Amino acid sequence: MAVIDRNGPIANSWVHLADDAQPAKGQSVIVSFARLKNEHNSLFSASTAVGVEVVGDVVLEDLEPFLPRLGIIVVRMPNMRDGRIFSTGRLLREKYAYKGELRAIGDFIPDQARFLLRCGFDSFEVGDAFPVDSLKQAVATYSVWYQRATDRGATIIDQRTSGVS
């Protein structure tokens, strides 16, 4: 298992906590959404940092009350065709103004990283066999894009209308 961003491997202090395990002191833990809902008081009152793992069908309204206190949200892509993750990312960032780390996990391929980044994701949790170089290459392939998304960098339309070249 490794955590990477657009440039390659990054340091990671988050651990996935099984529903029946207790956090060690000082540990930064990622818990299931069910557990977060049930145990948020005890989880947040411990000195640990707390994150949650969700899938694409998560009801964001239910997640909303916890957002200010979450250090990370991990969104699982159950298979590479399941594109709900992209809307989930954008909504978390743009509608709910979530500011913590947003990480993708699951069955995505390197070519999808570019879209995930544009939809507000920061990092990717991948298996050891994941072709990290292909991800870096895929992300670097495009220098421009047409449409506005979560990343607020200049779009082609911005560049055209401001005369920037």
Place this chain on the structure above:
Amino acid sequence: MYIYDKYDQTIARERVTEFTQQVKRRLAGELSEDQFRPLRLMNGLYLQLHAYMLRVAIPYGTLSAKQLRKLADIAEKYDRGYGHFTTRQNIQYNWIKLDQVPELLAELATVEMHANQTSGNCIRNVTADQFAGVAGDEVEDPRIVSEIIRQWSTFHPEFSFLPRKFKFAVTGAPKDRAAIQYHDIGIHIVKNEAGEIGYAVYVGGGMGRTPVVAPLINAFVPKAELLSYLEACLRVYNRYGRRDNIFKARIKILVRDLGPGEYKRQVEEEWQRIRGTGIDIPPEEEARIRSFFKPPQYETIAEPVHSFVEAQAKNRSFARWVETNVHPHKVPGYGAVTISLKPIGGIPGDASTDQMRAIADLAEKYSLSELRVTHVQNLVLPNVRQADLHAVWQRLREIGFAEANIGLVTDIIACPGLDYCSLANARSIPVSQRISERFADLDKQHHIGPLQIKISGCINACGHHHAGHIGILGVDKAGQEFYQLTLGGAGDETASIGQLLGPGFSSDDVVGAIEKVIDTYLGLREKPSETFIEAYRRVGPVPFKESLYGGH
């Protein structure tokens, strides 16, 4: 026509690089076939029965002579000397080798073409009225907004892995020549009472096994806010469209299950949140794109054009071709020519390298270098001076594309069917060829009048059989190819879904059954000007059932 700027060119170039890498990674085994499939589909590459098929995008069906010439070259170099124009206004090549695709894409990019998003669960090539810009009844040229949507939807970071494919169609005229209500989103350009231009948005139409005529979701989206509205439409779908069952994954099922009212409410709520957040393009950009669709420099020509009138009087074949294949032009002295890619006994939509080159020549010489592809699988020379029509017709005769059958019984739409498609139950092309041969007599075709036959080789309905006045659906009956008939479908502004008549017919009997249906119509029409669809709507299916099944 729209011309790429440096940004469009950069995207096109980077796309070729990306796909080249993807093919390499597939061939090296880094990508499994399962992982590669969505990537190649997003590039229009299908694995068919015998080889790869590549579908090249012809955005909103507009093509330059130079581009058509390139498509001819590609047919010669990478295929077997043929291309196949489709109901999505695209072109397909049926005999492509995977390792040659990167090179082929690079060639396409030299004429500002690509195969982006011609397949896969993403926003597909936008289709539009083939008479855009030349039809007299137009509120606005639909290609402007089509190009805006093309750019917005190209590699959209959020909407490239939708539950299912997503098709847009745009019409700028009250007469709907783009079948917009059979699309996931159909856009009708309208004017409100204040004289402002906006868009009526229909959502959730489609063919397939559950044909639906799309309901109107918003009667007037202001011009400047279309993209944010579409983004809201797509976001609701991307989140809540079904992903558990491929047959229920199209947006039509979501809209049906939620109910159009509730879908509209959810879209509205999302739209209110995202309006004015920079999704919509500024007016300068709209004006820039609009400038590419300015009318060309037409000559001032007084009508009637005598040579044209005389040629028709002298030559009955030419006159008849003018009647069916020349559409009125908004500028006096011009006409829009539909080139029939439906010669008797031919494969609907097929053109050879030589034919494509000849048509490109005609476009250059007589149509200001422009062409269109229609969703009925024909080509259009949109800007021909009436004085040149006779010469165009003569040249088309030489290449076998002067059939005076546009809108008539032999102007058939057929999907690839069992000859190519791995999903097919039955062959489509040979049935269309036999129907065409049965009704070859032009006098008879003109006597029958406007009639659209559409054939699909399976329930996926790529041949639009639901929207055919007569629809033919290939089914499998104990390992045999059978054909069911539907009557009364229409894909225009009076969109309706054809109704199944009864048990299917064998391959041997289906053409005879079609003939019976047509004879029944001829026997019951009130006057020659009552068209097949009008007569069917008046009398219903019963007389047709009686003649086919003996009334029991």
